[in-house]
Amino acid sequence: MRAFAELLEHLTLAPGRDAKRALLTRYFATTPDPDRGHALAALIGETRRGAAGPAMLRALAASRVDPVLFALSYDFVGDLAETLALIWPARDGADAPPRLGEVVDRLAATSRAALPGLLTTWLDASPAPVRLGLLKLITGGLRVGVSAGLARAALADFSGRAEEEIAEAWHATAPPYGALFAWAEGRGPRPDAAGAPVFRPPMLAQALPGPEALGEDLTAWRAEWKWDGVRVQLVAGPGGRRIFSRSGEDLSAAFPEILEAMEFHATLDGELLVLPPGAPADAAPSPFAALQRRLGRRQPGAKLREALPAAVRLYDILFEGAQDLRPLAFDLRRARLENFFATRHPARMALSALIAVTDHAALARLAANARESGIEGLMLKRAASPYLPGRPRGEWWKWKRAALTIDAVLMYAQRGHGKRGSYFSDFTFGLWQGEGSDRRLVPVGKAYSGFTDAELAILDRFVRAHAIARFGPVREVEKTFVVEVAFDSAQRSTRHRSGVALRFPRIIRLRRDKPAEEADTLASLLAMI
Amino acid sequence: MPTACDWLIPRPEGLYCVPGDFHIDPRRAVARAVITHAHSDHARPGHGAVLATRETLALMAARLGQGAVAAGSQALAYDEALRVGAVDLSLAPAGHVLGSAQVVLVHRGERAVISGDYKRSADPTCPAFAPMACDLFVTEATFALPVFHHPAPGGEIARLLDSLRLFPERAHLLGAYALGKCQRMIALLRQAGYDRPIYLHGAALAMCAVYRALGVDLGDLRALPAGRAVAAGELVIAPPAALADRWSRRLADPLPAMASGWMALRQHARARGVELALVVSDHADWDGLLRSIAETGARAVRITHGPPEALMHVLAAQGLDAAPLEGGGFAARREEEE
Ligand SMILES: [Zn+2]
Numbered sequence: 001m002r003a004f005a006e007l008l009e010h011l012t013l014a015p016g017r018d019a020k021r022a023l024l025t026r027y028f029a030t031t032p033d034p035d036r037g038h039a040l041a042a043l044i045g046e047t048r049r050g051a052a053g054p055a056m057l058r059a060l061a062a063s064r065v066d067p068v069l070f071a072l073s074y075d076f077v078g079d080l081a082e083t084l085a086l087i088w089p090a091r092d093g094a095d096a097p098p099r100l101g102e103v104v105d106r107l108a109a110t111s112r113a114a115l116p117g118l119l120t121t122w123l124d125a126s127p128a129p130v131r132l133g134l135l136k137l138i139t140g141g142l143r144v145g146v147s148a149g150l151a152r153a154a155l156a157d158f159s160g161r162a163e164e165e166i167a168e169a170w171h172a173t174a175p176p177y178g179a180l181f182a183w184a185e186g187r188g189p190r191p192d193a194a195g196a197p198v199f200r201p202p203m204l205a206q207a208l209p210g211p212e213a214l215g216e217d218l219t220a221w222r223a224e225w226k227w228d229g230v231r232v233q234l235v236a237g238p239g240g241r242r243i244f245s246r247s248g249e250d251l252s253a254a255f256p257e258i259l260e261a262m263e264f265h266a267t268l269d270g271e272l273l274v275l276p277p278g279a280p281a282d283a284a285p286s287p288f289a290a291l292q293r294r295l296g297r298r299q300p301g302a303k304l305r306e307a308l309p310a311a312v313r314l315y316d317i318l319f320e321g322a323q324d325l326r327p328l329a330f331d332l333r334r335a336r337l338e339n340f341f342a343t344r345h346p347a348r349m350a351l352s353a354l355i356a357v358t359d360h361a362a363l364a365r366l367a368a369n370a371r372e373s374g375i376e377g378l379m380l381k382r383a384a385s386p387y388l389p390g391r392p393r394g395e396w397w398k399w400k401r402a403a404l405t406i407d408a409v410l411m412y413a414q415r416g417h418g419k420r421g422s423y424f425s426d427f428t429f430g431l432w433q434g435e436g437s438d439r440r441l442v443p444v445g446k447a448y449s450g451f452t453d454a455e456l457a458i459l460d461r462f463v464r465a466h467a468i469a470r471f472g473p474v475r476e477v478e479k480t481f482v483v484e485v486a487f488d489s490a491q492r493s494t495r496h497r498s499g500v501a502l503r504f505p506r507i508i509r510l511r512r513d514k515p516a517e518e519a520d521t522l523a524s525l526l527a528m529i
Numbered sequence: 530m531p532t533a534c535d536w537l538i539p540r541p542e543g544l545y546c547v548p549g550d551f552h553i554d555p556r557r558a559v560a561r562a563v564i565t566h567a568h569s570d571h572a573r574p575g576h577g578a579v580l581a582t583r584e585t586l587a588l589m590a591a592r593l594g595q596g597a598v599a600a601g602s603q604a605l606a607y608d609e610a611l612r613v614g615a616v617d618l619s620l621a622p623a624g625h626v627l628g629s630a631q632v633v634l635v636h637r638g639e640r641a642v643i644s645g646d647y648k649r650s651a652d653p654t655c656p657a658f659a660p661m662a663c664d665l666f667v668t669e670a671t672f673a674l675p676v677f678h679h680p681a682p683g684g685e686i687a688r689l690l691d692s693l694r695l696f697p698e699r700a701h702l703l704g705a706y707a708l709g710k711c712q713r714m715i716a717l718l719r720q721a722g723y724d725r726p727i728y729l730h731g732a733a734l735a736m737c738a739v740y741r742a743l744g745v746d747l748g749d750l751r752a753l754p755a756g757r758a759v760a761a762g763e764l765v766i767a768p769p770a771a772l773a774d775r776w777s778r779r780l781a782d783p784l785p786a787m788a789s790g791w792m793a794l795r796q797h798a799r800a801r802g803v804e805l806a807l808v809v810s811d812h813a814d815w816d817g818l819l820r821s822i823a824e825t826g827a828r829a830v831r832i833t834h835g836p837p838e839a840l841m842h843v844l845a846a847q848g849l850d851a852a853p854l855e856g857g858g859f860a861a862r863r864e865e866e867e
Binding site: 009010012013014015019022026065066068069072073076077078079082083086087090127128415417421422473 | 674675676677678680695696772773774775777778785793794795796798799800802803804805806836838839842843
């Protein structure tokens with residue numbers, strides 16, 4: 001538990017992916033089984049959560065601490081688990097915290113009624129940093145920013161094996177992943193899925209640098225819409241069913257209606273979408289925001305499932321039965337997919353249609369006009385491409401539709417994190433609303449990226465020289481700096497003051513040449529929805 | 530029961546000793562001031578005459594300029610007795626920073642001790658806090674909540690050394706208050722066997738020069754060379770405010786760290802943007818405060834420089850007369866003032 005608590009603290013403060021990755025790698029290398037496996041499961045959220053809630057923590061506090069002192073302290077610290085961890089009266093020489101493996105095992109075997117007693121024993125035996133790790137683990141509030149993808153990258157560093165290999169072996173094991181670590185250290189065989197649902201690292205596309213990358217002759221290419229959903233892998237067979245995200249996160253519980261429809265033995269690649277209620281599986285999907293609402297629920301209720309029904313648009317087939325189709329050319333896999341679909345007709349699924357493209361002019365028109373709901377652009381796949389994990393160059397291209405842009409005025413700025421800690425690099429921008437003396441700027445979004453280092457230096461200098469007010473870490477600036485903001489789409493939102501939410505906004509150009517009065521209006525943005 | 534030491538009264542400009550006609554750590558310029566230590570929230574410029582330890586006078590002169598210590602100023606060694614008006618005055622070690630002192634006042638058989646800032650944990654750069662028996666104890670209260678239990682500094686130093694080993698490609702930029710914390714961290718690092726050069730921000734370097742002149746050995750210290758890309762794998766110490774400053778851009782991919790009692794709280798560490806939070810404080814923690822108050826045997830306690838409520842709650846239950854030192858200089862302490 002000691003090493004895990006220290007890892008949690010470091011992860012909390014580590015700003016970037018690389019730093020977190022190095023911390024995880026070292027932890028795996030220096031921590032024995034089964035603790036490191038339990039830690040891995042806890043970090044990516046595969047452990048039972050929320051064994052204890054706030055009420056239990058308050059009761060524990062009341063058992064040991066003067067209520068006035070606890071109230072004063074909680075008021076000052078602001079976090080219940082942290083207050084309790086810090087204020088817990090240490091026993092002399094108490095420095096024998098439980099092992100993480102012991103904590104996980106005993107939590108699973110302890111009733112709710114017996115939990116406070118067990119927690120008291122552990123808190124008494126642990127120094128403060130360990131107490132905090134323990135309470136965060138038990139209340140399910142880790143929040144240290146470790147995704148399955150990041151953990152996999154760290155395991156790859158740790159073992160010297162490719163991430164793709166790690167992914168397949170990982171999903172063939174369960175917490176605490178003893179066999180996975182044995183294999184990673186060269187002490188055991190590669191874990192074999194043996195019929196269990198296994199995640200296969202997906203094939204990803206690169207951004208098309210320009211139409212010339214496709215060559216003159218387009219007959220070697222296949223085109224599909226790039227659907228604006230979440231890329232998923234559906235794995236089903238005698239060993240079980242799973243829905244994996246593109247990074248290998250298990251989404252099964254969040255989309256039970258899809259899981260139910262997976263009555264086959266195959267591994268399929270597709271796009272998870274939300275459709276209007278009652279619409280057929282091949283209908284135009286709802287905007288991305290609808291899917292986001294579903295993703296926010298780990299276990300959606302019947303009402304939400306009815307209002308926002310999920311569906312999958314199928315792109316590819318990786319396995320049919322036990323047969324690995326990945327070495328086959330795209331055209332052959334597509335034929336297998338169409339055949340599979342025609343015989344099985346899985347509910348809630350539809351094929352992603354192939355679009356006929358004859359010449360470059362037609363292709364450019366398609367890409368430019370790909371603006372219907374639920375479409376992000378075009379995918380171009382080489383007809384002869386095998387299914388290769390990762391992002392192989394020249395096999396698959398994505399041609400995103402041109403971004404939308406607005407000219408907006410900088411309103412607020414905040415310092416960045418990590419390497420950018422000394423720069424104001426998070427910017428809130430706004431657009432004009434109203435007429436005459438009522439004309440004022442309304443904040444419409446935040447951007448953290450898009451600019452070059454040189455442009456960031458200019459923005460940072462502007463903020464420092466033109467700040468007019470400070471609210472904690474935030475600076476309000478003079479409303480004189482116009483920036484061109486690109487974004488993928490705009491949607492109506494009741495949660496934003498402006499009534500509109502931008503998807504992936506970034507600052508692509510500084511417009512010092514433009515007077516703030518000539519920046520765009522909110523009305524012009526609303527027209528882009 | 531009459532109020533203990535009613536000859537010591539809080540005034541808007543600071544705590545005033547009537548029979549001695551002087552102020553202790555006044556916030557505004559006064560004719561005669563006794564200064565506990567050289568931190569800016571205790572040692573202000575412009576007093577007519579200052580009484581303090583030799584070390585505090587030297588540090589004040591370095592911080593505020595020679596003019597800050599007027600000609601009529603006087604140095605007093607620890608435990609040396611001095612009669613000022615109708616008061617017997619002496620200074621006792623407070624263990625806070627080099628030169629820091631408690632002010633011991635005796636008048637008509639009544640004893641008052643003004644602690645200034647103090648701590649109870651080990652510090653190689655200054656003599657340890659000496660508990661002084663008294664009737665009235667004026668205590669600081671920076672960390673006067675039971676959530677504050679400062680860990681042993683050796684363990685925190687070990688964490689810093691560990692990080693230097695784990696990220697050898699990054700410069701470690703340690704935020705530490707330029708007077709006191711900086712030199713203590715250096716001394717603790719040297720004790721732990723770290724003998725590489727340590728690079729310093731200008732403000733910290735100036736204070737280290739005074740420490741050296743006063744006989745505190747800090748090993749190989751260097752100014753940060755001009756130009757970019759300094760010191761991958763090296764340790765750089767700067768005042769906390771310089772961490773997020775443009776100054777830090779001179780370093781190669783710096784790993785921001787901070788040594789402060791506030792680092793015990795995650796939100797403070799995160800708000801500072803540090804990756805390594807070291808809980809090393811020059812102030813007494815909760816247990817240190819309670820233990821020190823008990824060791825003085827004081828029946829009256831006045832609380833300043835921090836939240837008074839928790840101490841008042843506990844001391845009242847022990848039957849002591851505990852209250853905030855009204856107007857005597859209580860102000861929410863800024864984090865940099867550690
Ligand atoms: Zn101080």
